[in-house]
Amino acid sequence: MVGPSGVGKDTLLDGARVALADDPRVVFVRRDITRPAEAGGEDHRPVSEAEFQRCETAGDYALSWRAHGLFYGVPAQILQDLAAGRRVVVNVSRGVIDEARRRLGAVRVVSVSADPEQLAERLRQRGRESETEIADRIARAQAYGVTGDDVIALRNDGSREAGVMAMIRAIMIEG
Numbered sequence: 001m002v003g004p005s006g007v008g009k010d011t012l013l014d015g016a017r018v019a020l021a022d023d024p025r026v027v028f029v030r031r032d033i034t035r036p037a038e039a040g041g042e043d044h045r046p047v048s049e050a051e052f053q054r055c056e057t058a059g060d061y062a063l064s065w066r067a068h069g070l071f072y073g074v075p076a077q078i079l080q081d082l083a084a085g086r087r088v089v090v091n092v093s094r095g096v097i098d099e100a101r102r103r104l105g106a107v108r109v110v111s112v113s114a115d116p117e118q119l120a121e122r123l124r125q126r127g128r129e130s131e132t133e134i135a136d137r138i139a140r141a142q143a144y145g146v147t148g149d150d151v152i153a154l155r156n157d158g159s160r161e162a163g164v165m166a167m168i169r170a171i172m173i174e175g
Helices: 009-019 049-057 077-083 094-104 116-126 131-143 160-172
Strands: 026-028 061-067 070-075 087-089 109-113 151-155
Touching (some): 009 026, 049 070, 061 094, 070 077, 087 160, 109 160, 151 160
Parallel strands (some): 026 087, 109 151
């Protein structure tokens, strides 16, 4: 799953996780992030920069990247889940999509978007960015497109329930 900040990725993931909790075919990944747990946002494993770099060097991440002053790592455990035929659901940076395609083979990219004004309001409500940072995020969101035969576009402008159902359909689609 990819999409700009404020588009509702965490909400969609949380709803899909609850709805698919009893389905052993689906794995929702908890990422390592160099952000304290109490900072808010998604449930993640908080790590220091030194621990992150140690894990990255040791090959403990299937994918890793840096964004917005933080380091993100997707545990290598997903390789075993993929080999077992499970659907692995993880929020990643748009900048690592090509690496994921190269390293993981067939992927499905759920690209989440929303109206720019709605994005700005959601970012204001969470209170982590200044108005300048919000404007920068909106500009990046509008400038960066995700393309490919493996991309499913998911517009998250409606109700939470509609967005979660669309996410579940994207996760469970065959092919």
